[in-house]
Amino acid sequence: MERLIPENRQLGLNYRRVFVMEFRNYYERNQFCSNTMENEQPKNNIKYETDDRNELDRRRFHADSLLDTRREFFSHSDQEKIINNYLLSAIGTLGIASGFVCMTDKEANKHYFAGRGLEQDKIEPLEKNSKKVVQHYFSENQRGISLPPMEARLIPCEDLSDHFSYPHKTMILIRWTINNECLGLTGLGEKILPGAYNDEDQKFLLDLTYNLLSALIHARAANSIRKLKFELQTKNLELEDAVEQVEKNRADLDRRLFHLKSFYDIFHELSGLKDTNRILETFLLMIIGILGAGQSYILLLDRKEKTTCMTCRGIKNENRKKLPQDQINTMINKCFEFAEVHKLGPMNALRLAGRSFWGNTVRPVEAQIEILFVINDSYLGLIGFGNKITRGNFSEDELELLMTLVHHLMVFLDNAKSFETIQRLNIDLEKRNIELGKTIEHLTASRHKIEVLERAKARVKSAIQGEMEKAARISAKDIILICSVSLLLGLVFNYANPVGVSLIPQNWLRKTPSLIDLQWAKLKHDAGAALFVDARPAEFFRQNHIQGAVNLPPALFDFVYMMNFGNLDTQKEIIVYGRNISRHYDEEVLFKLASRGHENVKLFPGGFTAWKRSGFPLGP
């Protein structure tokens, strides 16, 4: 805006300079005309000089009027005033009795009308039909033909349309255009003084109209500038509001950033901690730094174990009260009752009402702000803050931040508690794993033992089944075993038995006795030269025997010998017979007789069987 004003001034000066130049030209042209007239009428010099002077004065007057009007035009920015001034200037300068100006601004959709020296009944129809009047004279514009900009043109009075009720004695009509959107029409009546409009007047009117056009352009530009300025001011105000809002948002963002940074810092610090005490200490240290609190404490209460865990910052030890167990229990019960009354569920926090809440209950530390937070049904905590270091009160933002961080703390405490539980469970699990490992080892050993026993069982079963099968059938092995055992026992018993028998036949150990064959034996029998001794058992002897033979069985040798052979000559020839497949009785008797001193004893191997087969005499 400040820069526009000098520019308008400069514009005014320029117009003024142009106007002066135009005036100079106008003057020189009139001077030339006057010179020409001097040449043509030299004789009437005095009269003509007077007329020329009047003419020059009139021209000067026109020029001055143009200059003033131009000044006047550029001092206004209202188009209606400019039009009024234009009309007044035209009427006043040329001495016209009446006149009117119609203007249509399509951009602003406005119609201007100004009238002077007209009766009221003439003004009203003109004003009412001003739009139509303008449209009539700018019919080419209605047809879409572009109008030449900054143009002013005189319309002869003969061309005046009869359609419109122009004021009486309208002598001249000027059509002017600024551009296609802004059009106008100027109508002027008769002069007050008799006379028609001469060229100078028409020239003046056209110049004046051009000045009007310049002024209107200037005014429209000024209005546009003013409008732009207003819009700019409005925009500036909106911008200031926006800046203010941005500043506010920025402050809010800064606060949020601070909160987030606090969250991040606390989260970063607490995330690596698993011990409850360290979490409390770290949290308290950071929270007093964030809030600028002078004193603070956190108290954890465990309802199941009836224990407390307290961490303080900025509180001297002498100000801390060591509470007995009953007061701790009272405090725990009060806190849990409060949580139950306010339906404070797990992972929720609530600000306490200070001393009115505690009443007569003794607390370890007095605090300005206290927040009760419930982690689970048996585990809650209290966090308290004393006055700030700046001696101010905690703001709502800080309290909101505090509540948020307390929720944060609850999560970490719950995690720590869970971690402790998990650790405890892990230790138990490890112990159980060790026990399980031992059990598995025992089971493995037992299984191995069972497998060995199973194998043994299978073997035993197989052996028993084998034994059963053996028992159920004849076994050569069994028979051999029975026979072998019997042989062994028999040999052992026979060896130990004093009346045991010799297992080796005795005749195998003795000398071969002298034998006698059947024929010799018959001869001896017939000659009675030999005593025939039947060595067979008495039953066989009694059954049949060689005639004249004497029975002397080995079993009864001593008795029978003593009875029957006691007086027998030892030189007497004795023929002994009697043997079978199983016994050589004859040899036994022969050797016994020999042992008794009988030297001429002969063995008859053929025996009774050969004797009988030969048909030799048998019998007693």
Add this chain to the structure above:
Amino acid sequence: MTVIRFVKKGLTHRYLAFVFRLYIAGIFIYASMYKINYTAEFAETIASYQIVPYWGVNILAVVLPWIEVICGILLFAGIRVRSAIAILSFLLLTFTIGIYINLISGSPISCGCFHTIGESISWRTVVRDMIWLGMSIHIFFFDKIFQLGQRFSFTLKEI
């Protein structure tokens, strides 16, 4: 048919076989006692049958009584019944054949089953031995109870 079946069932009953088993076991154990104590006399008895060669008579007299007593004990206890009764059946068959041969040949020998001086062999002796042999065969086929070997089946069930 029912009577025949009843008789057949009675004759093949396992308790009858058990009685026969105890009887045969008792006879052989009893018979072996004398034979063990009087080996020489038993050897004479064996020799009187004139079946065994002279070099094997004494050995047989020493061993045979022990075979009898061991088989008798096994039979009584129910151990290896079939093997034991098979051995005893073989002995009975041998004795019967020996007696039969001596009866045919007219040898005036005593039986010697229980004592050296006893009854002479006769057809009655043959019949007696054949009855015992029949009992042995019955035991071989039908004896199934009170055997020590069956103890294994209980053991198997327990296992």
